[in-house]
Amino acid sequence: MMKNSYKALFFITLISGTLITISSTSWFGAWMGLEINLLSFIPLMMSTNNLFSSEASLKYFLTQALASSILLFSVIFFFLLSNWSSFNLINYSNLLISSSLLLKSGAAPFHFWFPSVMEGLTWNNSMILMTWQKIAPLMLVSYCMNLYFFYMVIVLSVIMGSLGGLNQTSLRKLMAFSSINHLGWMIAGMLNSENLWMTYFLFYSFLSITIVFLFSNFKIFNINQMFSFFNSSSHVKFFLFIPLLSLGGLPPFLGFLPKWLIIESLINLNLQFILFLMVCFTLITLFFYLRICYSAFLLNHNENNWNFESFYFSKNFFSCLFLSFISITGLILINLIYWII
Template identity: 80%
Template sequence: MFKNSYKLLFLITLISGTLITISSTSWFGAWMGLEINLLSFIPLMMNTNNLLSSEASLKYFLTQALASSVLLFAVIFFFMLSNWSNSLLENYTNLLISSALLLKSGAAPFHFWFPSVMEGLSWNNSLILMTWQKIAPLMLISYCLNTNFFVIIILSSIFIGSLGGLNQTSLRKLMSFSSINHLGWMIAGMINSENLWFIYFLFYSILSFTIVFLFNNFKLFNINQMFGMYASSSIMKFLMFLSLLSLGGLPPFMGFMPKWLIIESLISMNMFFLLTFMVTFTLITLFFYMRICYAAFLLNHNENSWSFQNFYSNKTFTMSLILTFISIFGLIIINLLYWLF
C-alpha cells in the first residue's frame, strides 16, 4: 500500500492531529492538533512524479500557517478579553476565530487557495484534502456559531462553488469547486443541529471516495478523457456517471438524502430565502455534472469491433460495482431500512 514507510508514519500523525483537535478541552490544545495535522500532510503531498506538488504543498503550508497564526492570536486575545465585559470586542474576536477556521477548511470567500492546491495533488491526497482535512476546522466552527455571519459564508460558498465549476476542464478543480458548494450545505446544517452537518459530511465522504476511487483507477484528470473511456464496458461507464449525479444531489440517488435533511431543517427554521438560494445554485452544480454525463452517455459512445483484455482487474471492477451500487441505490436502501425497523 505504501511505497515509503515514512508515509505511513505521517498518515498516523495526520489522523492523531485531527483526533487531538476534536477531543481537546482548550483552544490551545485544538490549535496544537491543527498544527500536527498540517505538518503531517505536507510530506504526504510531495510527489516526485508531479511537478505541481511542490507548488501545491508550499501554497497549502503558507495558507494554513497564516490561518493558524490568526487563530492563535484571536484565541490569546479572547482570553485577554475574558477579564473585561465588552461584548462588542468578544463578537469581533469570535468572527476572527471563525474566519481563521473557514480559511483552513477552504470555504468561500476564503477559498482562493483550494482549487490551485487540488490541481497539484494526486487523487488520494485530493480525497484527504476534501474529506479528512475538513473534520477538525468544521468541528471547531460548530463551537463558535454566529448565525448572521455564517449565512453570508453559506451564500458565498454556494454561489462560488456553483459558478466556479462551470468553465473547468480539470476534474480536480471541478471536484474542488463541488467541495466548496458542499461545504456551504454543511455549514447550513450546522446552524440548526450539532449532528446534521456530520451526517452530511459522512454521506459526502462516501460519495467522494466512490468518485475518486474510479478516477484514480482509470487515471482520469480531464473532462476530455472521460468522453471516450470504458469502450469495453458501457455498464461501468454508466455507473460511473450515475455516481457523479449522486454527488451532485439528484433526487433518486443517495446524494439527495443529506440535502433532504438540511432542506427540512431550514424549513423548520423559516429560512426560506436562504433555502431557495441554495437549491437554485445547487442546480447549477448539477448542470455541470449533467453536461459531462450527457456528452458521455449519448454523444461519444463507441464500441470496438475486436475483443481484447480489459485493462482493469476483476477486483477493481467488483469494488467499483459495490461502491457505485451504494452511491446509486443508497437512498432506497435507507428508506427500506427505516420502514422495516
C-alpha cells in the same frame, strides 16, 4: 519499503492531529492539533511523479500557516478581552476565530487557495484534502456560531462552488469547487444541530471517495478523457458515473438524503430565502456533473474496435461497481430499513 513506512508514520500523525483537535478542551490544544495535522500532511503531498506537488504543498503551507497565526492571535485576544467584559470586542474576536477556521477548511469567501492546491495533488491526496482535512476545522467552527456571518458564508460558498466550476475542464478543480458548494450545505446543517452536519459529511465523504476511487483507477484528470473512456461498454460507463449525480443530490440516489434533511431543518428555522438560493445554485453543480458523465450517457455513439474487457474482471473494477451500487440504491435501502423498523 522505507518510503512506505515513512508515509504510514505521517498518515498516523495526520489522524492523531485531527483526534487531538476534536478531543481538546481548550483552544490552545485545538491549535496544537491543527499544527500537527498540517505538518504531517505536507510530506504526504510531495510526489516525485507530479511536477506541481511542490507548488501545491507550498501554497497549502502558507495558507494554513496564515490561518493558524490568525487563530492563535484571536484566541489570545479573546482571553484578554474576557476580563474586560467588552461584548463587541469579544464578538469581533469570535468572528476572527471563525474566519481563520473557514480559511483552513476552504469555505467561501476564503476559498482562493483550494482549487489551485487541488490541481497540484494526486487523486489520493485530493481525497484526503476534501474529506479528512475538513473534520477538525469544521468541528471547531460548530463551537463558535455567529448566525449573520454564517448566513453570508453559506450563500457565498454555494454561489462560488457552483459558478466557479462552470468554466473548468480539470476534474480536480471541478471536485474542489464541488467541495466548496458542499461546505455551504454542511455549515447550513450546523445552524440546526451538530449531528446534522456530521451526517451530511459522512455521506459526502463516502460519495467523494467513490468518485475519486473511480478517477484514480482509470487515471482520468480532464473532461476530454471521458470521451475515450470505456468505448466498448456504454452500460458500464452509465453505471459507474451515476454516483456523480448522487453527489449532486439528485433523487432518488443516496446523495439526496442529507440534502433532504438539511432542507427540512432550514424550513423549520424559517430560512426559506437562503434555502431557495442554495437549491437554485446547487442545480448548477448538477450541470457540470452531467458534463463530466456526458459521454457515459450517450449510449448511441461510435465505438472503437479495441476495448478494455480484460479490466472488467479485475478487483478494482468490481470495487468500483460495488461502491456505485451502494450510491445508486442507498436511498432505497435506507427507506426500506426505516419502513421495516
